[in-house]
Amino acid sequence: MLDERKLAVLRAIITDYVENSEPVGSKALVERYHLDVSPATIRNDMATLEEEGYLTQPHTSAGRIPTDKGYRLFVDRLATVKPLSPAEKRAISTFLGGAADLDDVVARTVRLLAQITQQVAIVQYPVVSTAVIRHLDVVRLHLDRALVLLVTSTGRITQAYVEIPPETRDDQVQAVAVRVASVVRNMTSTQAVRALSGLAPEPGSDAILGIVVQAVTALLGADPTTRIVVGGVQNLARFGEDFHTAMEPVLEALEEQVVLLRLLGEVRDDVTVRIGHENEHVGLQSTSVVASGYGMPDDAWATLGVVGPTRMNYPSTMASVRAVARYVGRFLAEG
Numbered sequence: 001m002l003d004e005r006k007l008a009v010l011r012a013i014i015t016d017y018v019e020n021s022e023p024v025g026s027k028a029l030v031e032r033y034h035l036d037v038s039p040a041t042i043r044n045d046m047a048t049l050e051e052e053g054y055l056t057q058p059h060t061s062a063g064r065i066p067t068d069k070g071y072r073l074f075v076d077r078l079a080t081v082k083p084l085s086p087a088e089k090r091a092i093s094t095f096l097g098g099a100a101d102l103d104d105v106v107a108r109t110v111r112l113l114a115q116i117t118q119q120v121a122i123v124q125y126p127v128v129s130t131a132v133i134r135h136l137d138v139v140r141l142h143l144d145r146a147l148v149l150l151v152t153s154t155g156r157i158t159q160a161y162v163e164i165p166p167e168t169r170d171d172q173v174q175a176v177a178v179r180v181a182s183v184v185r186n187m188t189s190t191q192a193v194r195a196l197s198g199l200a201p202e203p204g205s206d207a208i209l210g211i212v213v214q215a216v217t218a219l220l221g222a223d224p225t226t227r228i229v230v231g232g233v234q235n236l237a238r239f240g241e242d243f244h245t246a247m248e249p250v251l252e253a254l255e256e257q258v259v260l261l262r263l264l265g266e267v268r269d270d271v272t273v274r275i276g277h278e279n280e281h282v283g284l285q286s287t288s289v290v291a292s293g294y295g296m297p298d299d300a301w302a303t304l305g306v307v308g309p310t311r312m313n314y315p316s317t318m319a320s321v322r323a324v325a326r327y328v329g330r331f332l333a334e335g
Contacts, residue, residue, distance in 0.1 A: 024064055287307050
């Protein structure tokens with residue numbers, strides 16, 4: 001068990017290393033952080049921290065840098081996540097407040113997270129189990145082509161192009177659109193798929209009805225949880241030469257949707273932090289992941305977060321991720 005002074009030394013080293021990206025020596029700690037002890041005492045504390053695996057010395061004559069274990073202790077000892085300032089909260093609210101639909105919310109969230117954390121942002125599309133169908137239409141585009149358009153109560157818009165018999169009359173297209181819309185309106189996706197499966201054709205609408213029903217069923221059956229949006233990848237370039245050798249495997253991991261889904265899939269805490277080798281995927285073991293669930297577990301639930309080097313500002317990043325998650329969840333609840 002580390003005493004308070006050694007914990008203070010560890011916190012100071014992590015703070016200094018995050019800010020300056022240089023190994024930290026005892027003299028610098030005494031001068032910058034007013035620890036009220038001699039450099040010799042600090043050197044002894046640093047040696048103890050190194051022996052116990054919280055620090056490492058990259059070169060014989062260099063100072064120390066934190067290990068994954070050191071970062072983990074630092075994160076675990078954070079008494080509370082630093083709250084955002086009123087100005088930061090207003091900026092988040094304003095940025096998300098103009099969103100038109102769910103796609104826009106996700107796109108804005110990715111940009112916002114990348115901007116305020118200066119990390120790579122990842123956002124999973126939510127499952128909205130109680131979302132219902134508000135509007136369905138079929139628009140004829142050409143003689144043999146039409147657009148099936150579906151709008152849900154969350155504002156999400158999906159569409160599919162379909163081929164229709166050239167001899168189909170416009171009034172037949174419209175009649176089928178009205179009939180299918182009347183069946184699925186105000187139903188959830190599961191209810192609508194069930195209702196469509198029992199929809200019997202009427203004289204003159206057999207072919208076009210089957211085509212539209214098939215297209216709508218496919219739209220309703222698409223699983224939004226398999227969609228991950230990534231933004232701010234360019235932020236990786238700002239983390240210095242010590243991170244450049246790790247960039248290629250990180251970039252490869254970020255391109256794998258399955259990896260990202262697994263990364264976010266089990267997050268249910270207010271804020272979850274995985275540091276370095278705590279990440280199962282080898283390509284991400286030079287990074288830390290800070291993530292939070294958003295939405296309501298009984299309605300809309302998904303995960304958002306950031307990926308960056310282990311040398312990140314954990315208090316600030318954790319606060320930003322948690323705040324954005326709460327605002328997005330609030331937007332979904334109000335929508």
